[in-house]
Each structure stands twice: as structure tokens, then as C-alpha cells.
Amino acid sequence: MLKVCKFGGTSMADAQAITAVSKIVLSDNDRRYIVVSAPGKRFKQDEKVTDLLYACYREAASTGDCSKIFIKIRERFKEIVSDLGLTLDIESYLNQVEDGINRSASSDYAASRGEYLSAVVFAAKLGYTFVDTEQLVKFGEDGIFLADYTNDLISAKLKKIKNAVLPGFYGSYSDGRIKTFSRGGSDVSGAIISRAVGAAVYENWTDVNGFLTADPRIVENPKMIDCLSYKELRELSYMGANVLHPESIFPVRLAGIPINIKNTFEPSNKGTFIVAESKRPLNKDRVVTGIAGKKGFTVLAIEKSMMNGEKGFCRKILSVLEHKGVSFEHMPSGIDTLSLVISDEELSGKLEGIIHDIRNVVSPDSVEVHSGMSLIATVGHNMANRAGTAATLTAALSSSGINIRMIDQGSSELNIIVGVDSSDYEKAINAVYHAFY
Numbered sequence: 217m218l219k220v221c222k223f224g225g226t227s228m229a230d231a232q233a234i235t236a237v238s239k240i241v242l243s244d245n246d247r248r249y250i251v252v253s254a255p256g257k258r259f260k261q262d263e264k265v266t267d268l269l270y271a272c273y274r275e276a277a278s279t280g281d282c283s284k285i286f287i288k289i290r291e292r293f294k295e296i297v298s299d300l301g302l303t304l305d306i307e308s309y310l311n312q313v314e315d316g317i318n319r320s321a322s323s324d325y326a327a328s329r330g331e332y333l334s335a336v337v338f339a340a341k342l343g344y345t346f347v348d349t350e351q352l353v354k355f356g357e358d359g360i361f362l363a364d365y366t367n368d369l370i371s372a373k374l375k376k377i378k379n380a381v382l383p384g385f386y387g388s389y390s391d392g393r394i395k396t397f398s399r400g401g402s403d404v405s406g407a408i409i410s411r412a413v414g415a416a417v418y419e420n421w422t423d424v425n426g427f428l429t430a431d432p433r434i435v436e437n438p439k440m441i442d443c444l445s446y447k448e449l450r451e452l453s454y455m456g457a458n459v460l461h462p463e464s465i466f467p468v469r470l471a472g473i474p475i476n477i478k479n480t481f482e483p484s485n486k487g488t489f490i491v492a493e494s495k496r497p498l499n500k501d502r503v504v505t506g507i508a509g510k511k512g513f514t515v516l517a518i519e520k521s522m523m524n525g526e527k528g529f530c531r532k533i534l535s536v537l538e539h540k541g542v543s544f545e546h547m548p549s550g551i552d553t554l555s556l557v558i559s560d561e562e563l564s565g566k567l568e569g570i571i572h573d574i575r576n577v578v579s580p581d582s583v584e585v586h587s588g589m590s591l592i593a594t595v596g597h598n599m600a601n602r603a604g605t606a607a608t609l610t611a612a613l614s615s616s617g618i619n620i621r622m623i624d625q626g627s628s629e630l631n632i633i634v635g636v637d638s639s640d641y642e643k644a645i646n647a648v649y650h651a652f653y
């Protein structure tokens with residue numbers, strides 16, 4: 217029953233947490249391959265090592281010397297190593313990393329060093345082999361992750377090693393330059409390694425008891441989800457439930473490996489299982505599996521009389537976005553209206569140009585911009601073929617005085633997405649939560 221375990225930032229934050237993690241690993245011989253994140257926050261106002269590393273990169277890029285910020289990272293790792301009572305010569309690793317950042321290596325290189333140092337330290341603590349993912353997790357020149365090539369490399373490497381600690385979050389391009397996944401990407405690394413070694417389960421250890429029905433920072437004491445499908449996970453994590461990176465399902469789903477989310481600080485709790493839809497227990501009483509949401513969207517509402525009869529209208533609008541290199545989230549449409557919901561991150565610096573080009577290619581009657589929007593996704597397989605789910609949702613929002621600016625339901629009926637003003641975001645999530653739980 218081979219297990220791959222990934223431990224997140226809070227699990228690696230200090231010597232006390234790392235000691236708890238090593239007890240978890242050593243209590244089960246099946247836990248053979250351990251993937252770690254960089255040290256995260258020890259308390260609410262604390263700084264994550266990864267954030268400090270990005271700051272070091274910026275400092276080095278502008279002044280050539282990151283030592284003023286790097287000292288915080290240095291002290292952090294020295295304290296961890298000393299509190300763990302290790303004889304590891306961490307100073308020489310730290311000097312090498314600081315030097316690398318100062319010699320203006322890339323921002324990805326700087327960011328990756330938190331995971332690198334974390335894995336070096338934890339391998340020393342466990343007495344396991346440190347296996348660097350730098351030359352094992354590979355990306356093409358376009359930045360696309362090379363799944364099958366990576367799978368072969370990792371599987372060949374780990375075949376010969378019984379127990380190993382590996383850094384999450386990064387790999388490299390073919391020329392050897394370091395490349396990271398997006399933030400939270402150690403979850404993806406854990407999934408990739410699980411697939412490569414044919415794990416029976418991918419244990420993802422974090423600081424909550426499992427996947428909750430809503431973000432615990434918004435809803436007080438949300439219910440736990442015992443089991444959800446890969447598809448539900450994808451919808452919820454993509455839409456903001458950041459307990460797992462949205463791309464972490466692909467490698468494990470392909471191989472049918474269940475993910476078990478568990479709490480490092482309460483290891484006896486069985487946590488949440490994420491499995492194929494067909495293996496999910498049918499819980500007919502549960503209409504909605506979970507709720508998630510994201511802030512930071514803008515809606516472009518395009519109106520034109522007789523739009524519906526105009527062939528190629530949508531294509532022309534989408535080609536504007538394509539030329540600007542912008543992807544959209546949703547495109548709800550009416551008879552003579554079409555709206556584009558786009559994240560502010562995608563739109564940044566491009567809004568004026570997009571509106572200008574849309575006016576040029578389709579001559580609309582009007583293009584209105586609504587900024588400051590949030591999207592809220594209500595997700596669950598059991599919503600399909602069940603009357604009244606959307607009514608419950610909209611009634612809950614309207615009785616809380618929240619205006620729905622957009623609503624979109626996929627034809628698979630796996631989710632209903634509503635757009636609300638960001639000032640209503642927290643209130644809306646709570647309203648939807650209390651309507652279904």
C-alpha cells in the first residue's frame with residue numbers, strides 16, 4: 217500500500233510542526249515518498265518563506281544585494297535546524313542560495329529555494345535520501361508541463377530508492393533553468409509523484425481536517441466533506457477553495473489514485489477522500505457538495521439589436537480576446553446581449569484596447585463595464601435533475617438583499633455560478649451556505 221505524502225507550509229513552519237510530521241511519516245512504513253513545501257506561517261501575521269524569497273528576488277534585481285531580506289530566511293532555517301538538533305551545515309546551503317539570488321537568477325529560481333531547503337532539512341531529520349525534483353519535473357519551452365516525460369523520469373529514479381524526501385513546487389526547462397508551478401504548486405508535485413510511483417493513495421497533509429463545505433475564513437465552522445469526486449474537487453478548487461491546487465487532480469485522476477486530505481495537527485481524523493465519480497458513496501440527502509468563490513472579476517456587457525441573427529458575432533468577439541492573449545471565465549448571453557466575465561489579472565492593462573477592438577469588429581450599441589465582481593460556485597453532482605436548487609440559491613441571495621449580476625449553470629448541472637458585487641461577497645457565501653446546510 218505505497219503512500220506518497222505531501223506536507224504543506226504550516227506543517228513545515230517550525231521545528232515543532234516538523235517533529236509532528238516526522239512522527240506521522242515514521243508511524244507508517246507505507247509512507248515512503250515525502251513531498252514538502254517551504255515553511256509557511258507560524259502565526260497569522262507571520263511571513264511565508266516563499267513570499268520572502270520573491271521579495272529577495274525583487275531586491276536583488278534592483279540593488280544586486282538581497283541580504284537585508286534574506287537574513288529573515290537565514291534565521292528561520294538556522295532556528296529550525298538547531299531546534300531539531302541536526303548537525304546539517306545549513307549555512308553553506310544558505311550562502312549558496314543567497315549568492316544564486318544575488319547573481320540575478322530568475323524569480324522562479326528564487327521562489328523554488330524554500331522547497332529545496334525545506335526538503336534538505338527534512339531529509340536530514342528523517343535520515344531519508346534527498347531527491348531533487350529539478351531534473352525530474354520537466355517543462356517544455358512554452359512552459360507547458362511535460363507529464364509523460366516527467367512520469368518516466370521520476371518512476372525510473374524512485375524505483376531504486378526505498379524512502380525519499382522531495383521538494384515540491386518546481387522543476388526545470390530542457391536547458392536546466394528552474395521553473396515553478398503557480399502558487400500552491402507543491403500539491404501538483406505530490407500528485408505527479410504519486411502517479412509516477414503508482415501510489416495506492418496520495419495523502420495531502422495540511423492544517424485543516426479536510427475539505428470543508430465552504431472557506432472556514434468566511435463561514436464559521438463549515439461542515440466537513442467526507443468524500444468528493446475529482447470533478448467536484450476541480451470545480452471547487454478552481455473556484456477558490458485553495459486547500460488543494462486546482463491542477464493537482466490531473467495526474468492522480470488519470471491513474472485512479474485517491475487523494476486523502478489530512479490534518480498534520482490532528483492525524484487521527486480520517487480527513488476527506490477524493491475519488492472517481494463512480495466510487496463516490498451516493499448521499500442522496502446532500503444536494504450541494506461545497507461552495508467556493510473568488511473575488512476580482514470584471515464583466516463586459518455587450519449589447520446590439522438583432523445580435524442573435526448576426527453570424528460570427530461571438531467568433532469576432534472571441535478573436536479580439538485571443539489577439540490580446542486574454543482568456544475569459546464565462547460568457548452568459550441573452551437575445552441581444554452577451555457578457556464576458558474576465559478576471560482582473562487577465563485584463564490588467566488591456567481593458568481599453570479590448571473595448572476599442574470590440575467596437576471596431578462588431579459595432580455594438582453599447583459596451584458596459586462592471587468591475588469589482590466576485591464569482592461564487594455552488595457545486596455538487598446531486599444537483600443534476602433535481603428541481604429547485606437554483607431557486608433555493610437565488611431566494612437565499614435575494615432574502616439577504618444581494619443583487620445577482622450574473623448566473624450561469626453548466627449543462628452538466630455540476631455547478632451554478634453567480635456573480636455578485638465584491639462588497640457582498642462574504643454575505644453571499646454565508647447566505648448560500650445556510651440555505652443548503
Ligand code: ADP
Pocket residue numbers: 223224225226227253256400421422423424426427428429430431432433456457458459460
Ligand atoms: P498548505 O500550506 O498545507 O498547502 P493551504 O494554506 O494551501 O495549506 O490550504 C489550507 C487552507 O485552505 C486552510 O487553512 C483553509 O484556510 C483554506 N481553505 C479555503 N477553502 C477551504 C475549504 N473549502 N476547505 C478547507 N480549507 C479551505
Ligand code: ASP
Pocket residue numbers: 224225253254264266267330384385398399400401402403
Ligand atoms: N511554497 C509555494 C507557495 O507558497 C508552493 C506551495 O506551498 O505549495 O505557493
Ligand code: MG
Pocket residue numbers: 224400403458459460461
Ligand atoms: Mg497549499
